[in-house]
Amino acid sequence: MGNQASSGAGPTPATSRYQSSTIPDSFFAVTSTSSISENPPPYNTTGQILVNVTDVSNNTRILFKSSDGEHFSVVRKDAEAHTGALIPRNWNSRSMIDLPETSTILTTLFQFIGARKHPKLLNESFESLAEIARAAEKYRVYSAMNTCCERMRVFGDRHPKLILLYAAHNDYPHIFDECAPRVVTSERLEEFVAFLPEEFRLPWLRYHAIWSKALTEIISYQQVPSDAWARDGRWCSCWAYCGQPIFQGLGVGVHSLNDVSHVFVELVKGHTKSCKTCETLCTSWKAHASSVIEKIGAFSETCMSSEVKAAT
Numbered sequence: 001m002g003n004q005a006s007s008g009a010g011p012t013p014a015t016s017r018y019q020s021s022t023i024p025d026s027f028f029a030v031t032s033t034s035s036i037s038e039n040p041p042p043y044n045t046t047g048q049i050l051v052n053v054t055d056v057s058n059n060t061r062i063l064f065k066s067s068d069g070e071h072f073s074v075v076r077k078d079a080e081a082h083t084g085a086l087i088p089r090n091w092n093s094r095s096m097i098d099l100p101e102t103s104t105i106l107t108t109l110f111q112f113i114g115a116r117k118h119p120k121l122l123n124e125s126f127e128s129l130a131e132i133a134r135a136a137e138k139y140r141v142y143s144a145m146n147t148c149c150e151r152m153r154v155f156g157d158r159h160p161k162l163i164l165l166y167a168a169h170n171d172y173p174h175i176f177d178e179c180a181p182r183v184v185t186s187e188r189l190e191e192f193v194a195f196l197p198e199e200f201r202l203p204w205l206r207y208h209a210i211w212s213k214a215l216t217e218i219i220s221y222q223q224v225p226s227d228a229w230a231r232d233g234r235w236c237s238c239w240a241y242c243g244q245p246i247f248q249g250l251g252v253g254v255h256s257l258n259d260v261s262h263v264f265v266e267l268v269k270g271h272t273k274s275c276k277t278c279e280t281l282c283t284s285w286k287a288h289a290s291s292v293i294e295k296i297g298a299f300s301e302t303c304m305s306s307e308v309k310a311a312t
């Protein structure tokens with residue numbers, strides 16, 4: 001039976017090709033910030049004294065406390081020059097600033113403040129980099145924002161959903177555009193859209209609709225005649241081992257377009273190795289699918305710009 005022939009030959013879920021992470025989908029939407037400690041800084045309570053009392057009282061350094069209780073001090077003029085939101089408006093020079101990040105994250109983040117060589121973050125795990133990137137954006141630590149942006153972009157292949165959300169929440173349209181095809185062809189639309197900032201939701205639905213239209217165009221490829229899998233007027237194994245797996249593959253929806261090689265090569269290679277007719281057909285169909293996908297264009301141009309036009 002047809003069902004038996006296709007069992008186990010369905011498309012691999014696209015998400016299985018990406019890495020999982022402990023970072024939740026809502027991670028980059030969180031906006032908790034610093035707070036001012038009511039108590040004076042406990043200058044001498046730990047063996048590790050990071051702060052010179054004179055500097056703090058002279059108002060030349062600012063004292064911070066991490067979520068795990070470590071103290072840090074930053075030169076005030078450096079913090080003022082190189083960050084945009086690290087110092088709360090109601091801060092006074094005698095108070096300590098409590099930050100919700102751990103000492104590990106703050107140790108790296110604060111290395112970006114000041115006239116010195118800054119870290120390149122080449123060996124950070126994705127989880128650690130994501131935390132540094134979020135803190136950099138939240139406190140507007142400018143040079144850390146730039147470095148994190150480039151490093152996060154590299155993870156777009158492995159963690160497209162989280163990198164896209166990072167880009168959406170922090171205004172990096174070029175990174176969003178790079179990840180958008182991987183995300184639209186791997187995430188469940190109705191679940192994913194809730195994690196996007198509001199202004200992206202309607203454009204994302206539009207983007208998904210464009211991909212759905214592309215899928216229809218690929219399914220109705222003119223070069224595939226209605227009797228493509230019949231030989232001498234009779235249906236043959238070409239249908240069971242080529243036509244049927246491809247249509248079942250495409251039948252899962254836009255997720256099938258995550259990897260067209262999977263549909264037009266992997267699913268049928270057991271058959272196309274020995275059937276020249278089907279091999280030629282699949283090669284040309286795959287090329288057609290790739291060219292249709294190519295024409296979809298970048299999200300920010302095809303979906304966000306029409307949003308702007310509609311509003312004006």
Ligand SMILES: [Zn+2]
Nearest residue numbers: 238242275278
């Ligand atoms: Zn064949």
